[in-house]
Amino acid sequence: MRNVIIIGSGPAGYTAAIYAARAGLEPVLLASSVEAGGELMNTTEIENFPGFPDGIMGPDLMAKFQEQAERFGTEVILDDVTELDLRGETKTVKTGYSGDFEGRTVIFATGSAYRKLGLGDEDRLSGRGVSWCATCDGFFFKGKEIAVVGGGDSAMEEATFLTRFASKVYVIHRRDSLKASKIMQDRAFANEKIEFVWNSEVVGITGEGAVDGLTLRDTIDGSERHLAIGGLFVAIGNDPRTHLVHGQLDLTDEGTIAVEGRSSRTNLPGVFAAGDVIDPHYRQAITAAGSGTVAALDAEHYLSALDDAEKLDEEGETAEAEALIASA
Template sequence: MRDIIIIGSGPAGFTAAIYAARAELKPLLIASSVEIGGELMNTTEVENFPGFPEAVMGPDLMTKMQEQAEKFGTEIVYDDVVELDLDGPVKRVKLGNGGVEEARAIVYATGSAYRKLGLPEEATLSGHGLSWCATCDGFFFRQKTIAVVGGGDSAMEEATFLTRFADKVYVIHRRDSLKASKIMQQRAFDNEKIEFIWNAEIAAIHGTEAVSGVSLRDTVTGELRALDLDGLFVAIGNDPRTHLVHGKLELTAEGTIAVDGRSSRTSVPGVFAAGDVIDPHYRQAVTAAGSGTVAALDAEHYLAALDDAAGEPVQAAQLAAVAE
């Protein structure tokens, strides 16, 4: 049985692994059978992560985090978690290969997934004029013409933020009214750089090496028309990856994992959560990394308290009595 298992290989997971490994907890980090590194693996230059004044490519940043975690002794398993048993003092993690790993503490840092339009061009143009994060990529669109897809608060916030850089920002919404709060709507309406395109959806994204425009389909008439663009931002929401803990951990109204105040402590003792899976608002690499730090420290303190209560490192048979 291990001291700690970390589920997730984004900035939160790897940062938790670095801290846990340096605390000599010998963490096991379960990444993915397909691709590790989280959403940053789909980005190009990252200019807002501290310590990289010349920017760093998203995949390179995640590679460095992984190397740092492994340097201190983190073991990485390239497989998918298919089931969790969080009841009792010993937590069990079932993997896609049929294996089961056990630990006294779990850090759950599976992140979130941006909702996509479902168009084939998203796979080839992501990071090449197509983005899901204005804060991350807005700087690259100075004096450009861009569009934001969406009608909620996030879309209004992204569009307003992007006017700091772009000359023109279209907001494309499939209805004739917005879901955003009144104050966010008004802020966008009052911005002279923002123009709304109502009753429209993206039918196709154009461009080979970079976004050059889109085809818009009128949701009322079905008519198609072209719109030339230098960039496209999709702001139709995101979904925290909590499917493994439904019915096991308390969730918030936003669907993220509920934690105790500023801590990473979930509703189940010994289970800690970090990164986008607990954050419905900021969703930045640096805030996820900070959250991973909190989770590792909380887990370390939890394990130390168990050991102190037992008088020695707690074995599986002792944990139930200590945890009560």
């Protein structure tokens, strides 16, 4: 029986592991077999994470997170969670290859997944010109004209990074202004290789064996035109990874896991959530890390209350024990 089972290996999951391990709870962290480290594994230089005045690459930051968590005794397992049973006092977590885990508490920190355009040719041409990760695939587009779809910080970061390889980068956005932060906008506007295509949406991707162009629709007059490119990078946001808890944990209107106030407490006792999976607004590495801290402290408090309640129950103080658990 584990005290704490952490599902997810981004900043929230690893920070929760660091705090839980330092509290002597001997957590086990279940990281994905193929996506361990979360979205930061696909991020270039991070300049706004405290403690790194010269910046740090995303994969390097996540390696440090893992090293610190393991230093304090976290067991990290690279496996995929396939099924959860969170309703009872004992939580059961099933994995693909490592068997079942039982725990007194679960911290759910699965982050979010890349959002797709929803076009029929998007999946067909995935890996043949369509990508969601500039750091993963940018090198393969050396000397080509490519496009990035989106208007937020992620899109500006992708576009700026891709200018290292591409001869030209079109940024396609549905509106005539960006959602990105000012510093990210300024960098993109100042880059001579970036050209903005305003008030346009991608309604088609062309190409047989590989992407050779896009069909764009004007969002104002509805007219369509063809844009010849050799690659498409989609950076239109992310969706919280909540499929494992559907029917068990309450969700918000935004699709994130609902928690109580500023805590990490979900609708089920002993189940806590942290990071992007509860945050539809800020979605930063530092806010996810802070959220992981909250989850670990909430779990520690809950476990302490359980232990105290067991002692009260043994002494015949049943009502007091039930009240203590209810307040945890």
